[in-house]
Amino acid sequence: MNAHAPIAATETPDYAGLTVTPVSTVLGAEISGLDLRQPLSPETVAAIRSALLRHKVVFFRDQDISHEDHVRFGRYFGDLEGHPVTAHVPGFPEILHIEAADGMKLREEIVPLVRAANKWHTDVTFRPAPSMGGVLRARHLPPLGGDTLFADTAAIYRDLPQALKDRLADLTAEHDILQSYGYRVDQAKRDELRAAHPPAVHPVVRTHPETGEKHLFVNKVFTTRILGLPEDEAQALLADLLDRVKTPEYQVRFRWTPNAIVFWDNRATQHYAILDYWPQERIVERVTIVGDAPF
Secondary structure: OOOOOOOOHHHOOOOOOOEEEEOOOOOOEEEEOOOOOOOOOHHHHHHHHHHHHHHOEEEEOOOOOOHHHHHHHHHOOOOEEOOOOOOEEOOEEEEEEEEOEOOEOOOHHHHHHHHHHOOOEOOOOOOOOOOOEEEEEEEEOOOOOOOEEEEEHHHHHHOOOHHHHHHHOOOEEEEOOHHHHHHHOOHHHHHHHHHHOOOEEEEOEEEOOOOOOEEEOOOOOOEEEEOOOOHHHHHHHHHHHHHHHHOHHHEEEEOOOOOOEEEEEOOOEEEEEOOOOOOOOOEEEEEEEOOOOOO
16 A cells, blocks of 8 residues: 655755644644634645645634634635535524534434435535535544544545556536435425535545545545446446555545644545544534535
8 A cells, every 4th residue: 555655854845933743644734823712824724725635634622612703714725615414603604513413313213324424525525526625623622532633635645556547537526415414304495406516416526626636536425326337337437446545555634632623634535523422412512615617
């Protein structure tokens, strides 16, 4: 396997006075040396963006931010968007209120259903322009458990056999909101979602608009089928690609602490929120940054 080589200290770029500490050899870094309750300078915003592009997911600790601070931080990196199903924080339509599986409050009788539906994914790929990134803040944590895993989809793509890369080069796939959310809403809401969000078609391999890296761009939650192939062949290929994100060498695991914040590049990663804390609660809040159409 050939994901990333370890990041040498001599390779660390200038981050405008911030301390950026890699937490694995593949992806992920912790950023310290700033207070997100305060407005950030353009130089600091540029440094955070640079760290995000390099490490794909960045972590901040001990940031007791307000809702206003959360929105301000997200807007440094682009416009913000809501969500057609997940609830938002009252008075802050830009901030999603997430319990368990995107807003489904846990009850004993639905825990097996929600765990079975919990999958590796890239957010909102049912949109023609999936989000650029998400900024997730811990509000209430269980005493143990509730970690989040992130995977580097460029590293996954790089390790594919060349023959498979050639096969994927011109393929597209369908992404459908009902694949994930259809089972948790009534028929009227399903009809509303289908009208507002018809299936989107994206390349199976997308090019990152800022780094130029190639990324595998299919995920278990929203990708329903690969187009242009016989059905049996398409499903077998999709299953193979979806399975590759499970390899630990492509992953980093984040252990939440009070007032921690995670900022991930949604164009370059998949993530998985581990549901291992029932009957305790885990409540997080997210702002989502508008993205662009994959190419």
